[in-house]
Amino acid sequence: MTRSRVLGLAALVALVVMPWVLARHQLSLLTDLLIFGLFAMSLDLIMGYTGMVSFGHAAYFGLGAYASALVLLDFAQPVPVALLAGALLAGVVALPVGWFSTRATGIYFAMLTLAFAQLLYTVAYKWRDVTGGSDGIAGVPKTALFWGGPGLASPQAFYFLVAACVVLSLVLSLAVVGSPFGRALQAIRENERRFTSLGRDPRPFKLVVFVLAAVFAGLAGALFAPFRGFASPEVMFWVFSGQGLMMVIIGGIGTLVGPILGAMVFILIQEVLSSYTEHWMIFTGAVFVLIVIFLPGGLVGTARRLGARG
Amino acid sequence: MTPLLETRGLGRAFGALQAVADVSLAVQPGELRAVIGPNGAGKTTLFHLVSGLLAPTSGRVLFRGDDVTALAAPARCRRGISRTFQITSIFPELSVLENARVAVQLKAGGNFRLVGGRGVLDASARRARDSLGSFGLLDRADALASTLPHGDQRLLEIAMAVAQEPALLLLDEPTQGLSPEDTAATVAVIRRVARERQLTIVLVEHDMDVVFDLADRISVLHFGELIAEGTPSEIRANAAVQTAYLGGLD
Amino acid sequence: MANLVEQLLNALALAGLLFLVSAGLSLVFGILRVVNFAHGVFYMLGAYLGFTTVALSGWFWPALVVVPPIVGVLGALVESSTLRFIYRRPPIYQLLLTFGLALILEESIRVLYGPTAKGVEPPVQLQGAADLGGLLYPRYRLFLVVLSLVVGAAVWLFLRRTRAGLIIRAVAQNSEMADCLGADVARVRTLVFGAACALAGLGGVAAAPMTTAYLGMGISVIVDAFVVVVIGGLGSIGGSMAGSLIVGAAQTWGAYYLPETAMVIMYAVMGAILIFRPWGLFGEEE
Numbered sequence: 001m002t003r004s005r006v007l008g009l010a011a012l013v014a015l016v017v018m019p020w021v022l023a024r025h026q027l028s029l030l031t032d033l034l035i036f037g038l039f040a041m042s043l044d045l046i047m048g049y050t051g052m053v054s055f056g057h058a059a060y061f062g063l064g065a066y067a068s069a070l071v072l073l074d075f076a077q078p079v080p081v082a083l084l085a086g087a088l089l090a091g092v093v094a095l096p097v098g099w100f101s102t103r104a105t106g107i108y109f110a111m112l113t114l115a116f117a118q119l120l121y122t123v124a125y126k127w128r129d130v131t132g133g134s135d136g137i138a139g140v141p142k143t144a145l146f147w148g149g150p151g152l153a154s155p156q157a158f159y160f161l162v163a164a165c166v167v168l169s170l171v172l173s174l175a176v177v178g179s180p181f182g183r184a185l186q187a188i189r190e191n192e193r194r195f196t197s198l199g200r201d202p203r204p205f206k207l208v209v210f211v212l213a214a215v216f217a218g219l220a221g222a223l224f225a226p227f228r229g230f231a232s233p234e235v236m237f238w239v240f241s242g243q244g245l246m247m248v249i250i251g252g253i254g255t256l257v258g259p260i261l262g263a264m265v266f267i268l269i270q271e272v273l274s275s276y277t278e279h280w281m282i283f284t285g286a287v288f289v290l291i292v293i294f295l296p297g298g299l300v301g302t303a304r305r306l307g308a309r310g
Numbered sequence: 311m312t313p314l315l316e317t318r319g320l321g322r323a324f325g326a327l328q329a330v331a332d333v334s335l336a337v338q339p340g341e342l343r344a345v346i347g348p349n350g351a352g353k354t355t356l357f358h359l360v361s362g363l364l365a366p367t368s369g370r371v372l373f374r375g376d377d378v379t380a381l382a383a384p385a386r387c388r389r390g391i392s393r394t395f396q397i398t399s400i401f402p403e404l405s406v407l408e409n410a411r412v413a414v415q416l417k418a419g420g421n422f423r424l425v426g427g428r429g430v431l432d433a434s435a436r437r438a439r440d441s442l443g444s445f446g447l448l449d450r451a452d453a454l455a456s457t458l459p460h461g462d463q464r465l466l467e468i469a470m471a472v473a474q475e476p477a478l479l480l481l482d483e484p485t486q487g488l489s490p491e492d493t494a495a496t497v498a499v500i501r502r503v504a505r506e507r508q509l510t511i512v513l514v515e516h517d518m519d520v521v522f523d524l525a526d527r528i529s530v531l532h533f534g535e536l537i538a539e540g541t542p543s544e545i546r547a548n549a550a551v552q553t554a555y556l557g558g559l560d
Numbered sequence: 561m562a563n564l565v566e567q568l569l570n571a572l573a574l575a576g577l578l579f580l581v582s583a584g585l586s587l588v589f590g591i592l593r594v595v596n597f598a599h600g601v602f603y604m605l606g607a608y609l610g611f612t613t614v615a616l617s618g619w620f621w622p623a624l625v626v627v628p629p630i631v632g633v634l635g636a637l638v639e640s641s642t643l644r645f646i647y648r649r650p651p652i653y654q655l656l657l658t659f660g661l662a663l664i665l666e667e668s669i670r671v672l673y674g675p676t677a678k679g680v681e682p683p684v685q686l687q688g689a690a691d692l693g694g695l696l697y698p699r700y701r702l703f704l705v706v707l708s709l710v711v712g713a714a715v716w717l718f719l720r721r722t723r724a725g726l727i728i729r730a731v732a733q734n735s736e737m738a739d740c741l742g743a744d745v746a747r748v749r750t751l752v753f754g755a756a757c758a759l760a761g762l763g764g765v766a767a768a769p770m771t772t773a774y775l776g777m778g779i780s781v782i783v784d785a786f787v788v789v790v791i792g793g794l795g796s797i798g799g800s801m802a803g804s805l806i807v808g809a810a811q812t813w814g815a816y817y818l819p820e821t822a823m824v825i826m827y828a829v830m831g832a833i834l835i836f837r838p839w840g841l842f843g844e845e846e
Contacts, residue, residue, distance in 0.1 A: 190401035199387035285663030
């Protein structure tokens with residue numbers, strides 16, 4: 001058994017026993033961390049494995065949150081239906097955006113994804129009838145697991161749902177990354193011109209992974225809405241997209257697990273800072289600048305380097 | 311017999327500059343053809359036109375008798391034209407084996423297997439190892455490509471193209487930047503692999519010793535035009551080539 | 561007819577502001593190969609500093625002269641204390657670094673000025689409307705059109721006709737080569753970054769009487785500027801001008817005829833251009 005499998009198994013056991021170890025509010029914080037971890041992981045699929053920096057990933061999280069909120073509040077469907085709706089809406093919108101954006105490369109791609117995300121943000125902000133405008137949609141209930149099934153209102157129940165979604169998404173993403181498709185993505189990241197000259201147009205690959213990443217981000221958003229009880233334009237804002245990039249960089253780009261940890265660290269830093277000052281964004285920005293300059297490999301990358309040295 | 315590769319009146323202009331003009335040549339199956347010419351003669355542009363990275367402004371490219379002028383680079387590769395670049399072009403942070411394996415996979419297919427795909431991975435790895443073995447790179451298979459010395463990186467790039475089992479292999483200055491010893495070794499490997507795999511090769515080269523050593527036939531480009539074509543000894547004796555090119559070296 | 565002229569002038573005024581921001585963005589990309597996400601925040605900083613200068617002096621004109629150099633110096637300091645160290649990294653890292661800087665600056669402005677928007681009075685000479693053969697049009701917007709034309713021409717002349725401009729273009733072409741030829745590349749980068757920030761600051765001061773100084777104006781202008789450079793092509797001043805005109809026109813006519821979907825018009829135009837030229841109208845294929 002390899003070291004990473006042992007670590008994975010240990011993490012899984014830890015996730016299962018957490019509800020009996022942690023206090024109620026700690027479990028709630030962990031649930032939050034896992035949701036943002038899933039968001040950061042989804043971004044790593046395009047950023048770390050394909051080398052495409054999306055500056056508008058929050059849009060798909062937000063779409064997932066809105067779709068989920070509407071399904072739960074207006075149609076009172078079970079939570080899994082809301083999750084499906086959130087993931088689906090994010091994927092469907094990502095299709096045309098991705099089609100346009102993947103025509104450009106590098107920095108142009110980053111700018112385009114940002115521009116489209118701001119467009120979606122504006123729509124969410126202005127389409128009051130559906131999205132509730134700047135107030136968003138509040139009072140989103142945690143309905144049942146299935147029609148007539150057990151409720152998910154207890155923190156433990158919802159925690160397990162979130163943990164299961166995150167673990168499944170991670171396992172699926174790891175499978176994708178190791179598949180022929182995932183290997184092709186990494187080749188695109190390394191050298192797009194060589195890729196083209198070896199017989200394939202990279203654009204369909206990029207489009208598929210862009211949509212896939214949006215689906216996972218949508219799932220994270222769809223979990224977020226019932227967990228926090230609301231969906232608002234905030235979660236589609238550019239700041240959140242940038243924070244996603246930070247989570248990935250902090251954790252370690254191109255490692256999938258790293259960004260999940262990075263998200264946790266990021267949110268915890270934010271929690272701590274915001275308990276001291278309402279202007280925590282200044283310090284977040286500063287921490288981020290320092291990490292970019294001094295720790296480009298992120299936590300996992302740096303740990304690996306130290307491990308290789310030791 | 312149908313030539314494997316044929317260009318008819320092939321030309322490419324960049325604005326007012328005619329980089330390649332009216333080049334018609336035919337390469338027979340099994341042949342090892344060298345394209346030579348001074349700097350800026352249009353050799354690399356000609357390669358881009360044949361491999362599909364550039365669209366011609368005039369003329370046509372025929373492969374196995376089919377007109378492939380309208381096909382983009384990826385489609386031409388899948389039809390059987392593989393190439394290398396003048397400046398080493400590999401996947402630096404992937405392993406040596408993975409470099410060659412991806413090359414095989416991209417051409418052979420199964421690229422959109424999002425999960426699983428064991429069969430695709432194993433089959434392509436087999437062919438990749440085979441090619442790496444031919445180039446003496448198998449013992450470095452697990453190393454990152456970026457950690458190989460320059461000469462081995464250039465060999466790896468050729469091994470990637472050969473792993474695709476192409477009908478036509480285009481090599482753009484394979485000995486560029488190599489020491490004399492490495493150049494000799496690379497020439498020996500190319501000769502051996504070409505014979506073993508019965509490859510048809512078109513090669514652009516600067517090093518005249520390499521060219522006269524390897525090539526069956528030589529085409530000479532000068533200011534984008536084809537000014538001579540023949541066996542190495544014919545080219546050596548050709549007066550036009552002497553003045554245009556070889557003379558300049560003395 | 562009068563209506564058409566009015567819309568045209570509106571489009572030009574908007575395009576002028578966009579040009580002041582996107583030209584700097586594009587110039588920085590040309591020289592440093594960095595897309596400066598914080599560029600919009602420097603524009604916002606210009607607007608707020610403009611507000612302060614007007615509040616202190618009681619006049620508008622000093623702001624136009626004093627603020628751009630201050631923003632420029634601040635920009636140069638930021639470049640030489642952070643960005644300078646990571647030029648060799650992949651472009652993602654520079655973009656992310658400037659994102660971090662944007663957060664710091666934006667939040668600092670919130671701390672200093674509070675959350676409410678700050679109005680800035682236009683100078684007395686430019687208040688009210690001018691009579692353009694029957695059409696009454698705000699004088700201040702006319703001034704914006706003229707200002708951006710003058711600045712645009714000055715930037716162009718500077719790059720084309722002066723020795724400093726020649727060095728900058730040489731660095732943009734090939735920084736290693738320019739280094740060999742004796743140009744101090746590090747200094748050129750710092751100065752260009754500072755100059756671009758000064759241009760953004762000028763844009764911010766000029767915009768303040770029209771839009772007020774408000775939090776969020778930075779991101780809103782940077783997104784528009786991104787669209788401008790995507791359309792025009794990064795690294796090209798001509799491209800910034802063309803892109804600004806197109807975006808200015810799309811937003812103005814969009815807001816007039818289809819107020820609910822004005823943004824969509826802009827993106828539709830951008831999408832159409834991208835299909836045919838993914839690297840922009842004046843950009844070079846990578």
